[in-house]
Amino acid sequence: MAKDIIAECMQLFGGYGYMVEYEIARRFRDIPVMAIYAGTNEIMKTIIAKNLGL
Numbered sequence: 001m002a003k004d005i006i007a008e009c010m011q012l013f014g015g016y017g018y019m020v021e022y023e024i025a026r027r028f029r030d031i032p033v034m035a036i037y038a039g040t041n042e043i044m045k046t047i048i049a050k051n052l053g054l
């Protein structure tokens with residue numbers, strides 16, 4: 001959801017959203033890491049599947 005929203009924000013801000021001086025650019029870079037640290041999405045799915053006995 002956060003990825004979808006920040007992509008919309010980037011589009012809304014246009015070129016300003018891409019410039020490092022603007023908060024949108026920082027968020028656009030920082031939000032995707034949530035799917036990486038503390039276990040990537042793929043690894044999380046593997047853990048859930050194991051816990052379900054799959």
Ligand SMILES: Cc1cc2nc3c(=O)[nH]c(=O)nc-3n(C[C@H](O)[C@H](O)[C@H](O)COP(=O)(O)OP(=O)(O)OC[C@H]3O[C@@H](n4cnc5c(N)ncnc54)[C@H](O)[C@@H]3O)c2cc1C
Binds near residue numbers: 033037042
């Ligand atoms: C900002 C940031 C903060 C971090 N903070 C910490 C911290 O405080 N403490 C700490 O211990 N670590 C921390 N990390 C490390 C983080 O936990 C690892 O980056 C994360 O576990 C992914 O490991 P990796 O980067 O080696 O990617 P890899 O394991 O090399 O994975 C690369 C890609 O391959 C996929 N992949 C790998 N294995 C499988 C598999 N078996 N099945 C399917 N897909 C697979 C992954 O999902 C991923 O998409 C941090 C990382 C970042 C970016």
